[in-house]
Amino acid sequence: MAGNKGRGRAAYTFNIEAVGFSRGEKLPDVVLKPPPLFPDTDYKPVPLRTGEGEDYMLALKQELRETMKRMPYFMETPEEKQDIERYSKRYMKVYKEEWVPDWRRLPREMMPTKKCKKGHKSKKAKVTGQGTSLTNPADVLKKIEELEKRGDGEKSDEENEEKEGSKEKSKEGDDDEEDDAAEQEEYDEEEQEEENDYINSYFEDGDDFGADSDDNMDEATY
């Protein structure tokens, strides 16, 4: 049906007056580009509602935003290494409670496998290892004292501060001992953790070798 266009002359198939242009009038320009990103508005928007309820909800919203960032559900991305280790960063780290889901409600594949946790632990250990190597010269004596006191495979408390939650560490510590096949991996871990000069299980003569590591958990950390 397209067919003839009136032998070269433009002829509309509909009544042009219906659209609002009289015959022969100049038609508006064809738009050749997308509309502007911030078009001018003829009418300004109505001001926002104000009131007690609105103010309260606003404060709530901002508070919730801050709170969510501190909850254990907020998964931090591991930050890129900064060129200089800032002293103040250690003391500005927010303490986060560790959250353990109810495994009974979740598919079994959700549980972190022992191997993965090992990887996690060694990764964390690496990070903290690098962190402490710079402060070692400053706190050598203090560290010796504390490791003496602990007398087990635990790291010093300064390193505990840097970890996300010491609870998870203790949990992993439990799993370490229970896992039969972990000996080899434990050895790997030890190797990887040798970034600093200190062997993890520093002990004097007469101390038990890591036997009651778990029993010492209730001691207050300093």
Next chain:
Amino acid sequence: MEQPRAKTGWTEVTEPGPGRPGFGASDRRPRAAALRLLSTMTQAEIKLCSLLLQEHFGEIVEKIGVHLIRTGSQPLRVIAHDTGTSLDQVKKALCVLIQHNLVIYQVHKRGVVEYEAQCSRVLRMLRYPRYIYTAKTLYSDTGELIVEELLLNGKMTMSAVVKKVADRLTETMEDGKTMDYAEVSNTFVRLADTHFVQRCPFVPATENSDPGPPPPAPTLVINEKDMYLVPKLSLIGKGKRRRSSDEDATGEPKAKRPKHTADNKEPIPDDGIYWQANLDRFHQHFRDQGIVSAVANRMDQTSSEIVRTMLRMSEITTPSNAPFTQPLSSNEIFRSLPVGYNISKQVLDQYLTLLADDPLEFVGKSGDSGGGMYVINLHKALGSLATATLESVVQERFGSRCARIFRLVLQKKHLEQKQVEDFAMIPAKEAKDMLYKMLSENFISLQEIPKTPDHAPSRTFYLYTVNILSAARMLLHRCYKSIANLIERRQFETKENKRLLEKSQRVEAIIASMQATGAEEAQLQEIEEMITAPERQQLETLKRNVNKLDASEIQVDETIFLLESYIESTMKRQ
């Protein structure tokens, strides 16, 4: 143009591919292009979900969540492979998302567990302040904190909620006073009775003699009557302040909190019984609020009170998505009016007749027994509210003459060009201009009625009409885009001034610690001057802008609620 909302369906497109034998889970991955057609989510919604997840849970959870929203239901390993994230992190992210009811899992054949994201539930995160504030107005601070804890943690046991809320309330009380667990429990029970909190589906207790390996994932069940059943707990205790805790070492910095607290050793009495906030009930409340305030605006206070009473009586008897409430007799309504209201029966009858005769049809008369049976037309009310929203938007964007044309077309349903000019009493040229403007933005649509079978344009009627459902959808889509823009702008503003914000926080911390150790006024003054006057100005401007953007988000969300309710109600009737 808005993308089509196709019905959801994740079809398996098996793609053997070159050299890929076997029946691994990865083979069942459909082509990405096919999925984009099947997805119900528009790009605007996905963008908004991404921003919300990132703000609340961080980038890793955002990546996993958005991937699931885009691609539908997928098993664990495929997610890890497609997003390039380690399995460990994917597991953790999924745990967080499942905990917050944003992702559900299902066991498919051959024991494969697949995870599916609930996009609409993610968008609810915008509404958290409104839920919490509503709980505050209904059940005061205790209710407010209970709902807040449930929303922040996804699901919790009752004992955990009570303890946490008691502790928080005790913090705010005067020295020496504590909050009793019993009081918090009472409020919790009231919230459960009015259905604002509900029990989560739970793992059914299986007998020990169940043979065979355990299933890959538990099947969670809940039945209607158990949903609001509060377990019999005797929670005795009082809230504790953080400062005056019983542990040995007091005054420790937060980071060195001891690993175990005494409570860990006690058995939890309601172990496994989790509660969550019942968002549908809150939505019902918001809807009722909207209707009542609409009646108050249109008529007067007394009418709105009558409507409020009728809605309150129907709360439990009418399901939330019914088109109208159960019929209520005038006598019943009279008896249930709030105590302070002294209107006589006749006056009540007059009001009811007025309401029923109103063209908006919020209230309808369904019979004459019992002094007259009246219902509230919920669906019609939502429709009126949605329409009012559309009218308001047209008025504010295009002016009041455009709004006049819009209302005209709404009222007359279908109008020709000429008729519009005549009825609206607006000159032809301007009327055309306005109609085309509204047409280009999809508030108005064109209906063709051919006179002849060849659909020749010169012999076809073109009628302007307003399709409320599609206009509402278009507006909803714009709202999602608006909020995404607002959030992005807010993040941009905050990032621009990050250095200044950090500086001001440090200064505040210094001042606070100095005040605690009793510093002189002069010293405090000196520290305060570390922030120069122009910097202070900048901070003021930043705060004002962020507040405005936040407040806008909250108010756009109210429009979203209205439109979504209307669309949902309409879809259910079809």
